[in-house]
Amino acid sequence: MSDQDQQSGVVAAAQDKIEIPHMSPYDVGNTLSVILHKDSPIPADVKILELHGPSTYSTVLSVSVSGRLLGSTEPSVRAILKICDRHFAEGLREEYKVGPWSLEKERCYADALASGRAAEFMWLLDTDDDVEAPAEPWDEAQNEVFIQSWYNDLCNDETRAYECLESLQGRQIPRFLSKVTVSRNPFAQVEGCGVDDNAFDIRGVLIEYIPGPSLEDLAEHVPPEHWQYCVDEAVQTVRTYANLPFLNKDVKTRNVIVSPAAMGWHHARVVMIDFGLC
Template structure:
């Protein structure tokens, strides 16, 4: 089995396809209110394939790789003259006028964290040939388990017998390991690739559906989604056609994660404000019927903003320069390991599930501990998390709601 410390970063791989300067040709399926409403009406289902509409052919130049965990996330420049929208068609929320965007690709070949979790070797053309050979086996006997089961939609496999420790240091897929059903220890590399492809596709479909359900928050509390994409040409002809899909998303700049607060916000008197904003965005997203099992410090961005002072020292003076105050807003990202309220799940059942998972505390308690370690002295102010208890009800039974 491949050990964590022996798995090279995807970017350093010999066959890595998305190096800076590479031009990616893709079909862009622009999000529209109709497709969003259809997903919202059926939140239990994952997003369907791109809608029956004419795609827009675009060219994207890779600027840099942002991450390679459960997907391949790239900063790209829309280099063929296509203009990204400057406002949300749903809420009219203004968007930055820019050619930069985030391209999040469902590409198992270079999703290093996903491959590591399933003991997959670094991707090579030889590995892909074994995958192709495995896919010639009749479908009804191909898999020992399925990632698409409606009754148990997270039937992931892992060599961790008790699921207590995901191999990925990113901890992003710990929830998958806990749901382990079948060991993949004796799988062939072709079998492993085929299964990872199922997992990657499911993560993609789930995230697209979640973002569509959060359409009213796009551009404000979550990134705006310009559309879904399908790459036009992927890999060598000899390896067969690879179907790589993804999302073209708003690039939020400047921004940094909650984890970076000590370095990016040296004024510790501002930490309480930022921490409360982070807890608030978790509450807002949850109130839209979303349960996110991957709420972490790294998945909430802090966005510095400027707010003009309402009162000027000399409002009548034209020579008086405008003054503004530094403010911070927060944005939640990454919904691959999330779900909407199920069709047969009552509001109270969903509330209890949210209460048990305690997404708010997953940010609040962890951030308080993180900033406590970083504060300069015992007398310095820092973030103090105060649980809202907003999901508590008098009839709750903690013993029943615990794992």
């Protein structure tokens, strides 16, 4: 988005030829009201500290969370919040050619939820492996249901991956802290939709924050004498989980973080991240 768009608070929806308010809740400095799904649902306010890259698939945020809610003695804990929000899935929407989100598309989605069409189409998506290649283009409501269904799978897969890789948490992969639901969002109130707020739930996961450069940027941040150690550690992680009932389809150097240790780079923690596509 250009600086001019941000200043005016307006986003142009190219396909719909309408203007919609800039309503992103994910700007740095904002506070999100979320539900942490631990032993029981826990309401929490998290402050956004940093937005990590564009929202291609997930929206990835560094957030500050009350340490008490995570069993820490620290007043606040920095964590990564990955949010599966179809409204801002720029890369995913472009990949499937559904166009930018707009209020008009949200009203179509709301109408489909209220009429039961959305539930029927969601069931079709979940049961028909060939449904992703329709003979005729889907309508706007079906496109929104498809993106929501895709995100449901993404969030479920990432949660199951952390369960499968529990033995690696805290060292070779981040610690999984909680499943999350954004309890309120600016799109839940679409006038006349007749649908409860929970039909617009936005889900995500809260995981341990790992500081440091990615393996992709190793040469820019880590002395050459430690490169082999970092690469060997990353390869060993892949070999370790190769023996588990788990297939990671997104193994790449960008998804490995090299976190410096107090003793120096030769004791760096090399961590695999991002298990949505598995």
